[in-house]
Every structure is written in C-alpha cells, then in structure tokens.
Amino acid sequence: MKLVKFTLGLCLGLLLIALPFSQFQPSPLSPLETIVVQQGGRKKPLDTVAKETVAKIHGSTTHKHDGIAEDSTTTFMSLWLNSRNWNEEPFVLFSYRPLKEKIGLDPDQKHFSFQTLMKNSALGEVVREAHRKELEDIDLSRDEREALTLEDRLTLMLGSVDDNTIAIVPHPTDPKGKWLGISEEQTFYTQSATAPLIADFAVMKQMFLQASQSGASYPASHLANHLASHLSALTPTAAELQAGLRNLSPQVYPAIGAMDQEVFFNHFHPFAKAWKLYGLAFLVMLLTLWVKPLELYWSAIGLFVGGVALQTYGFWLRMQIAGRPPVTNMYESVIWVGFGIAAIALTFELIYRAKYYLLAAAPLAIMCLILADSLPAVLDPSISPLVPVLRDNFWLSIHVPTIALSYASFALALGIGHVALGSYLFTPEAKSRIQLLSQLNYRVLQVGVLLLTAGIILGGIWAHFSWGRFWGWDPKETWALIALLGYLVPLHGRLVGWIGNFGISVASVVAFNAVLMAWYGVNFVLGTGLHSYGFGTGGSEWMIASVVGADLLFVLAATARYKGWFAKLLGEATTTELSANSSS
C-alpha cells in the first residue's frame, strides 16, 4: 500500500511536470531560437540571449506591450529587428526611488523609455560623476551605483537594436576568434557568400515589421497570438540563415543540435517546476497531519522525491551547458541550498518518518527557488565564464557545494526551529511534539556541523593551493568560522545543561543569522576580502534586515511565552485592576 501511494505521488508529480507534452517536442521556433550567438565569452542560442537581454533591461522576461504580455523572444526580436519605436516605449527598469526623485522622474513609475532617460541631464551628471570616481578609485554612493546599473541597461538596449552587436557570423578559422554582426560579415567572407545571408536577414526584418504593423489593427487579445504566429512564419527564413551561417565556417560553427539542450533548459525551467512539486508535497503532508483518516504520507514523499529528482536533473543540465561545477555564483548557491534543504530533509524523513522534516523543508526550498527566479538583478541566472581564480580546480568544485550543503542543513534546522518555537508559542501543551522536534533538530544540526567543518577544511586546502596559506582570516573564512562557533556554543552549552530543548530551538533560529552573514553578508555588507568575485552589487540589504528583524521578534515572542512573561504581565495587570476595583 505504501509503495502504491508513493508511486501514485511520484507519477502524479512527474505527470504535472511533463504537461504539456509539447515541451519535449522541438519548438516550432527552434530554427530561430537556436541561431548561435557569441556573447559574454561563450556561444549561446539566440533564445538565451533574448531571455538575458530582456531580463537585464526590463527586470523580467515578460514585457507588457500595449497591454499584452510578450515573451522574451518576441520582445527581443522586435528590438533586434527594430520593428517599433523603442525610443518611446517605457521598457527600461528603474526602481531605485531616491535617485528617481533626485533627477526629477516620477518615483512611482517603474519602467521608463530610452529617450526619457537619455535626455535626462541630471542623470547624465550622476553617471559622469560616478565614472570620475571610479577612475580615481573613490567609493561610489548608492545613487551612483544605481545610475551605473541604469547606464548598463541603456548601453545594452542600444546594443540590441544594432545589427552588429549581436555576433552571429562565425570566425572563419579560429574556434575562439571573435564573431561579427550580420552586416559586418564582409570583413570575413566574400560578397558572394554573404549576400544571400544578408538578404535572409532583410527578409526576416521585413516580415517581422509587417507583422507588427498589421497587428495594430488586431484586437489586443489576438495580437500576441498574431505576433507569435508571425514569429513562426519567420522560421523557414531563420533556418535558411542558420544553415548559411554554418556553411560559412562549418568547423567553427557548433554542430546541429548543440544549442537544443540549452533552449530546452530555458523552456523547461526545471527549478521553477520543482518548487511547485515541493508545494504540493507540503500541502498533502499537511492534510495527512491534520485530517486523521487521510493517510497520504507516502504520496507526499512521492511528490517530494519528484521535486528533488527534477532539481537534480536541472543541475545536471546546467552543468552540461556551462561545463563546470554546480555552484560558482550567488544564484547557483541559492538554488543549491534549496536543493540541499530538500535532499537532506528527504534523507532524514526516510530514516525517521517524522513528517516535520518535509514540512519544515518545503517552504524553505520553495522560498530559495522563488527568490532565485524573481530577482534577476540581484541573483543573475545567466551562465558566464568563470574568473581565473575559480577555474580548473578540483577543490573548489567540492568545497563550495559542501559549504552550501551545510548552509542547507542549518536552514533546515532553522525551519524545524520555527516549527518548534511556533509550538512553544501556540501549543505549549503539546510536550511530546516539542520533544520530538528538538530531537529532529539536533540530528540536522549535527549534519550541519559536520558539513561546515569539512567545508571549512576543504576551503583551507584550496586556499593552501591558491593563496599559499591554509587559513588567513579572510572575512569569508572568518565568518564561516563564526557561523560554526555560533552552533558549537549552544551545542556545548547543552552538554552542561545550560540550555535545553527550548534553547536549541532558539539557537537554531538565531545562529542562522551568522550563516546568512557568511553566505550573503560578507560580500554585500562588508564588501571586502578575497572571496568577493562575481557576486554583483547588493541592494536588498534592507529587505533582508527587516525579515531578520521580524524573525527575531518571533523568537522573542516565543521566549516570552515559554518563560511566562505574558502570564506575569497579565497577572500583574489583573492584580492592579483588582486593587483598583477594591479601592473604589
């Protein structure tokens, strides 16, 4: 029966992922989407370029044009083929309010047109000042950093409407040589070879332009379909163009199908699907816990296993595409921690069958995955080449995942700690559950301590190779150690009986702040040290600080309840009231 329920859950989960089945068929737009572009130090399909470009400029991969949501490919094609007036389209993301106020733009507006921003002389002034400071090595103010980000977006937008910045023409001989834009083609090749390709491009441009213009007469709801269908009308020409480009330099151009995997990865979006399964597993487990006659434990596990499997598959795909270890930047580390939480919870769930592991893990894993998916400006999902220090290194490829897995364990302990503190706060009478939760928590903390210790030591070995010393008190190292101490102190305190179950629950929540600091804070709050490569700019400090603050208030409330401060206060209030009554 267990097996049946498990299989049922797993199959249901996989079915949900697999629907619609058409996603496994080659997309009708495939010839267009798989045109190879050399950009940012690697070759990628046009589909990825479209996604990254639109996300970087617009802050999201979907853009609403005249009230219709367009996907990134349509938007990007329209930019590249310059089919509408992009000067006046409010497309560029600009969300930092103080700077908007400073330069006299509407602080409530989120997207601005290229023209508005380019013509704003106050903004230009801030950008110039920022460049001057950069040259002189002076720290930039937040306004200036935001202005530079904005400048990058504008530059990218300007580049996207230019035929020549999208490098699709392969180098004739050198596999690592610089590719060119379509209209620069003649630098590499003879006119007879290039003329048909330039003609193909012109035809695509013309067709797309007509489609968008004729679309103006369509009712809004049909326009999106209309555009999409016209994109597919472009595909025969796109196929011709791609074949022509390949023929120019067959030994340099990637083989047919080489880009399919990445396009599939983009469309399949395994990490976004995985959190839906975790969510479903969570709901089913909650039902099992609350609705007694319903025994769906194994179905929930089945769903959860589906989620973990899917995420594993996603990581495998991403490693294949990028050709490197799974965790090399902040985005990947967030996804990896989400994965670690789910995987560790699943392991413990299979050992202890406690339900709470899954219940605590699912929301956290979902949070990690959603965060990673929704903040492309902070957590950049694009795959770009590694900086030299991260390259070619066996120790790195195990050190970072180990450390991140320890963070995942501590995150799981944080989740269980919350369930436990919630129980202390709302159902203090459920002693046996609280006892159980504390034990479950202790097991997870053990894993975390072991993994973090091993991770720190592996980092030391790597540092010994790279920087010539095992330990150098670099802020990232130091904070990893502080995080470890943050857990060791309560664990040792428990040995002498200074703290009990309640203390461990509090510690698992509070000490996680040290993990957050080691993971995120060193790069963004302290902004120093050797480990600060490829992590982009900060920006969400306040959001994180307020979440942490709210969480600490929750801990305080639970403590107050546990220590009976409420009762005392209430008691005192009643006494005063009584005495007041008696005196009157």
Add this chain to the structure above:
Amino acid sequence: MTVHSIHKWPKTDATGSLLRALGSIRLAVPLLAAIAAILIGATFYEAEVGSAVVQQEIYKSPWFGGLMFLLALNLGTSTLLRYPWKGARKIGFAITHWGLVVIIAGSAAVIHLSVEGMMLARTDAGPVSTLRVEGDLIEVAMPTGVSTEISEGMTEQASLFIKADGSVVPSKVGGLSLLGYSDNTVNTVHFEPGSRVENSAVRLVLKSDRMGQSLERWLAVAPAAYGTMDIGPAELQIVKAEDQQALAEALAAPAEKTASAKWGTAKWGTVDISWQGITRTIDVESSLNQAANQPFEINAEEKTLTIQTTGFWPDFRLDGNRQPTSATNLLRNPAVQLRVSSEGSTESWFVFGKPGFEPIRNLIEGDAIALNLSYNIAPDAGPDAFFRIVVDAKNNLHYAAKSSKGFKSGQMATGESITPGWADFEVTLAEYIPNARVEREIVPLPKGAPEQGSPALLVSTGEHSQPTWVGWGEPTTVESEQGDWYVAFSPKLLQLPFSLKLNEFIVERNEGSESVAMWTSDVSLIDPQVEETSHRRVWMNHPTWFKGWKIAQAAWNPGDLNQSTLQVKREPWWVTGLTWLGSTMVTIGVATMFYGRAVAKKFKKVSDFLDVPETEEEAESGPSIPLLNALLGR
C-alpha cells in the same frame, strides 16, 4: 621523600581543580562565545581600516595568540580528563579535539615560521632572485659618542608595521624614535649659513593682494638650478658680478632683441630642409597659422616631398602621458613637429632650436626618407619680465627689474621691498646669506594634496632634537648633538637561493571578448649552485615547487603584458603536515562522534569494541589516567 608525599602535597587539590577548570565545558562555552564575538568585531573593523591593520592588531597579536593558546589548552586538557575514550562518541570526541589542537599549533607555526613574498618578473628583464616581503625595514646605526667610528654592534635592524593612521610599530628602534609615516612627501631645499666657500643665497617673499598670493622662494648662485626660477608672471634670477663691468651689464636695461633682424621676421624661427640636393626654408609661424595649414611641397627628379608643420612648442617638455607640451610661453626650448612624406613613406620629426639637441624622427610607414632638417631660431634674449638680484664683488646687493611697464634697478638691502611692475607684485628681500650651504629636507604634503610624493618616515634622535624625515629607499645621515646617525628606511627584501626568469606571460581570453580566462607564467628556475635550469608553467590554482619554495601566480598588470607577479612562499614541511593532519583528524573525529555508533551497529564485527553504553557527562567526574590521577590527587 617518596611519591606518596606528592599525594599529600597540599597544592595538589588546587592543581587538580585548576586542571578540571581548564578542561571543563564551563570554560569552553564562554571562551568560544568570546572568540566568536571578537571575530565578529574584527571583520567589521576590517571593513573600516583594511586587512593589514586587523592582521597586525588582532589576528597576529599576542593577546589573540594567547586566547588561541587557552583554547588549545582547554581542548587538550578536556580530552585528557575524559580518558579512557571508550565508545565511538568518546573516540570521535578525542580525535576531534586533539585535531583542533594540532590545527592551532600548525597555524601558530605558520605565522612564525613561514616566509612569503611577492616577486615581480618581466619577460624583457633578466632573472630575479630577490623577494619583496610584506612590510618595511629600518636599519639604524647610532653614533658612538666621541668616536666617529661605528662598530657593527651598534647597528640595529627592525621590521616596521605602518598603520593606516600613519603611526609606526615599533615606536623606537636602537634609541631612535619613530614618530610617524607619510606616503606623500617631497624633497625641498633651503639654505643655511656656514659654507666655507662664498655662495650668496637670498630668500625672496613675493606678495600680490590682487591675486591673493604670497610666495617664498630661495635663490642661490650655487647649485645652478637655484640661479633662476620661473614663477609664472616673471623670472627670478640671482647673478654674481665679479667686477664693475659685469655689474654694470647685469644692471643695465636689456637691449632690444637683435635676433629678429638676423632671422628676418620669423618670430618662431625657420626650418631648413635639404633633400635631393635642394634646400628650402619654411617659416614656422606662418606655415602653422595659414588657414588650411597647406603642406609644403618640393619637387625633384619626378619625386615629390611633402612637408607639413604640425606643431610648435616654445618650451618643449613631455607631460605625464608622454605627450608634448609647453612648460612656459617663453622661447626656452623651442621645438617644431613636422610630417614629411615621399614615395609612400611618411615620417614624423621633432626638431629643436637649442644647439646640440638632435632631431627625433619616427618612421610611420614605408622606408626612411633621406633628408635633413634643421631648425633655426634666435636664442632667447631673456624673459620679458624678470627680477634679478645682483651680488657685487663686495657682496653688496643690487636689483634689476623688468616688466612690460619698464625697467628699474638700484641697491637693495634686507627687509626692503620693490614693486617690479608685474601686476601688483611686491618683492621683499627677506633674508640674505653670503656663504650659504644647501640643506635638503623632506617634507610631507598636506592631506588632499595630489599623490605625487614618495614615502618617508619621521624620526627623532632625542627629546631636544628636531624630528627629521627619512625618505624610503634613501639611506640618510641624521645629525644630532651626540654625532651622526645613519638611518635606512627600505623595503623588506629577501635573497632567494634560486633565480627566476619569466620567459613568457600568456593571457588567455574568453572567446570573442576581452575578459580574461586564465593567465599563465612560463618561467625558468635557475639554481646557481648546480647550474641547473628547470622550465615550469605556473597558473591560477596550479603552483609549482622548487627547492622547497612554492611559486604561484598572484597578479598581472592589464596595462603591461610583459609583467607577472608571482607569490613565492616557503614553510617547513612539518608545518604543512600539521595542518593537514589536524584537518583530517577533525573531519574524521566529528563523523565518528556523530555517526560512529550508528555505523558500528551496522557492522557488528567492530561493535564489540566501539559500542559501549555511554552517558554524555560522566567524564567530567571520573578520569583515570595514572599520571592525571597523580596530578589530581587521587
């Protein structure tokens, strides 16, 4: 006396309880918490003041070392107190804690026993065998009272650490007080009486209310560089007149320039071109000023030589970017740039007006053109405006001043002021020294001044003496009442037992972009003793070892790809061994402690040995090492 008496030794109980306290968790918990708190503080402090300061003040400080030692003591004792280590949990506990002790010992050894530095190698330079070690060095030789001989024993060396606020650690080396440091000092000069030879020097104060300016300048007959000084609106001069005729000449109004007659109307001079036996002359000013700057052409034997004047600088210099510029508007060092082309060849020429300055020619394309250029310009008759101090044979002072408003001259004495006529400038003779000697001095630039100076150290030889700046890398003699001190403030260098030659520096880039994928140094390592050369490649994460030294790729200079910075390091093998051993012990220990029992249960064979029932706190009360028993008074 027998061993028994030790048992009865009254202090034994105290020692025992001290040991128990040292090894107790009650000490460990607050100790760990304190270390965590210090580390948190240190990282935030580091964000403020930088890594070097925090390393010096916290991580490498004696008190932090002491804290670590206490931790090691706590770890070590606690493990001993809990003997015998029965059961997986105890065994794991012992391995972990001793592993930590080993790591701490290894880290301490690294700080004190390892040598590390940076080496800058170039492809276009010879082998390098000196290592720049972090920090600076000071060497002080004290005067030995009456005797001027300095014995070797009186020389003292010390490593310096300079904090961000400019203070120096240590503050005293060999009786010399180190008062401060500035990374932005310049050499200045002033004059003092006391030279044995006659050498006149004057201090002039120039004041202009209109320009809100007050300047002070030293002029001296020797060294020659102080004989004239350009101050913008005019030139200051000092001249020694040995006889009456010379005095009269120096005080006479300058004659009208005769040069203009000699060289026609060409104010900026002319350039003579000799090519194929033909000589032509170009007037620089008119050729530059004509509307379209038309090239000048010479035709001979069906060939054409085209000459275009492209630039003129009255006082030619190269600026910081090595671009030509003019230092003043006076015709001090006139130079003309020309572009000549013929038969598909083009050259760029710089010709100079000063005699003896050879022209500079650069071939832009094609083959060299056989031609000769010479630049003729009147030697500058003198500045349009000047203020001249003339010292006569009897060392009396006179002045001569010229401005656009006219010329004046007369006698001058200390304290007197003259208005030469440039704007509202007033020149005051503030000081006059007939036998002056030059005193060079290093002074720090004020905060906010452009970073153009060099580092220097402020030292003092005693309470009553004036502090003196000692320049970095310039051995200096500091005078005092006791005698001369010899002070050298220099970078810390280390001589390696081998030398390194950078053969090639390879920069790989990511495809189609400028971003760097990897940089690799191709080096030859040369052992001079056995004349053995070894070829190695060093790149990020892939160091190489030679004669016990580790050589790793550290940094590169994007602006100069002939250059590579390598990190060179040595630590005794056993130090590395300690950290690795400790690491292994800790990892295995933690795993055994947490999971040993569970695993042991699975493998029944070993479980008889490992799986002994246990409680967590029993050890705090009952250790049974014979030696410890003795110490604990049991």
